[in-house]
Amino acid sequence: MATPLSADKMIAALKAExxxxxxxxxxxxxxxxxxxPWGGVNGVLIHHTAGRDSLDLVWDGRSDLPGPLAHTHLAKNGTxxxxxxxxxxxxxxxxxNAFDAVVAESSTHPAPSAASGTVDGNQHFYGIEIENLGDGDDPYPGAQYDKAVRWxxxxxxxxxxxxxxxxxxxxxxxxGKIDPSFSMNNFRAKVADRLSHDAGWDPVAPAADEGAEDGTGVLDG
Ligand SMILES: [Zn+2]
Incomplete structure (x- = not known):
């Protein structure tokens, strides 16, 4: 459990990365x-938008679900x-059960079980919406995937x-959510790689679509 980052600290952390x-x-x-409530915070949650040109939707929300629908929107071009x-x-x-695994930073992430009870996720997670159709065919361009890892x-x-x-x-x-449509184990490995370096680590961005590179274009959950 941690105190949420202030806006200034969030921006500084993202810029440094x-x-x-x-x-x-x-x-x-x-x-x-x-x-x-907002916080204490325990983790970050990754989403795909299941649509295109969704910045305004993420900001405004829908009639049945007011915005914001995430803390950050990530466009196909990596913005x-x-x-x-x-x-x-x-x-x-x-x-x-899934929440407890995050709190413990367990290396295994059990399938979410409603029988274990539920937690108010909006209180405890930062969220990013990554623009992607989520159909398993729409690629995550390397520049976009890299920014998600950095975020x-x-x-x-x-x-x-x-x-x-x-x-x-x-x-x-x-x-029954299925997002994101890429492997979270692969994504966590990329995050771990970054965390083993300084924030300013700037390897050559992947030229190829990340999904094609490691099979993450396949829906796996
Ligand atoms: Zn989602």
């Missing part, structure tokens, strides 16, 4: 704090736009967390 976040006007006070600071409507209910690593580094504080929505949801 090479994310180059875009600060959309108003993002520092855009949240759902009136609907419930990371800040969409929320505080509680956001992205995680829904998280299975207690997750930056938050882990700021809190002193390991890669096991990073989970996919499909790994926590009791509502």
């Amino acid at each position: 090479g994310v180059a976040p875009v600060e959309r006007e108003g993002w520092r006070t855009h949240n759902r704090n009136e609907a419930g 990371a736009t800040m969409t929320g600071n505080g509680r956001a409507n992205h995680a829904g209910r998280a299975a207690r 997750a690593a930056a938050i882990c580094r700021a809190h002193g967390w390991t890669q096991h504080s990073v989970v996919g929505h499909k790994e926590t949801s009791v509502e």
